[in-house]
Amino acid sequence: MLTLLEGELVEKRKWMKEDELMEMTAISESTPGPIAINLATYLGYSRGGFLGAILTTLGVVLPPFAIMFVISLFFQNLLEYQAIQYAFIGVKCGVVFLLCKVSITLIIHNKKDWLSLLLLIGVTAAMVVFTILAINFSAIYFILIGAVLGLLIYGLLPFKKEQKK
Numbered sequence: 001m002l003t004l005l006e007g008e009l010v011e012k013r014k015w016m017k018e019d020e021l022m023e024m025t026a027i028s029e030s031t032p033g034p035i036a037i038n039l040a041t042y043l044g045y046s047r048g049g050f051l052g053a054i055l056t057t058l059g060v061v062l063p064p065f066a067i068m069f070v071i072s073l074f075f076q077n078l079l080e081y082q083a084i085q086y087a088f089i090g091v092k093c094g095v096v097f098l099l100c101k102v103s104i105t106l107i108i109h110n111k112k113d114w115l116s117l118l119l120l121i122g123v124t125a126a127m128v129v130f131t132i133l134a135i136n137f138s139a140i141y142f143i144l145i146g147a148v149l150g151l152l153i154y155g156l157l158p159f160k161k162e163q164k165k
Contacts (some may be wrong), residue, residue, distance in 0.1 A: 002102040022109050036060050119146050
C-alpha cells in the first residue's frame with residue numbers, strides 16, 4: 001500500500017513530499033486502523049478541513065467495501081476454480097515483493113543510527129528464525145519490544161540533541 005501511495009501522492013500528484021509521507025506513515029502506523037484510511041483522513045484534513053477528511057475517508061473506504069461485499073457473495077464458489085487458486089498464489093508473491101520494496105524505501109529514507117540498524121538486524125533475524133521454525137509470533141510483539149528497547153536505550157544513554165538554530 002505504501003508503494004502505491006508514494007507513487008500516487010508524491011510522484012504523480014505531488015500532494016505531499018517524500019519526508020511528509022514518511023512522517024505520516026509513522027503516525028498512521030501508530031494509530032488504530034489501516035494506513036490508507038489514516039493517511040487519507042490526514043491528507044483530506046490538510047487539504048480541505050473537516051469535510052475534506054470525511055470525503056477522503058469515504059473515498060478510500062467505500063470502493064473496497066463494495067468490491068469485497070460483491071466478492072463475498074460468490075467467494076466459496078470462486079475457490080472451486082483452479083485458476084482462482086493459482087491467482088491467490090500469485091497475489092501472495094506480489095504482496096511479498098511490495099513489502100520488500102516498502103521496507104527498502106523506509107530503510108533508505110529514515111535516519112540511520114546504531115540503534116535503528118541494530119533493531120532492524122535483530123527483528124529481521126528473529127522473523128527469519130521464527131518463520132523457518134514455524135513459531136507463531138505476532139508482529140505486534142516485535143513493535144512493542146522495539147518501542148520498549150527504544151525508550152530504554154534513548155532514555156538511559158546520553159545522546160547529543162540537535163541544537164535548534
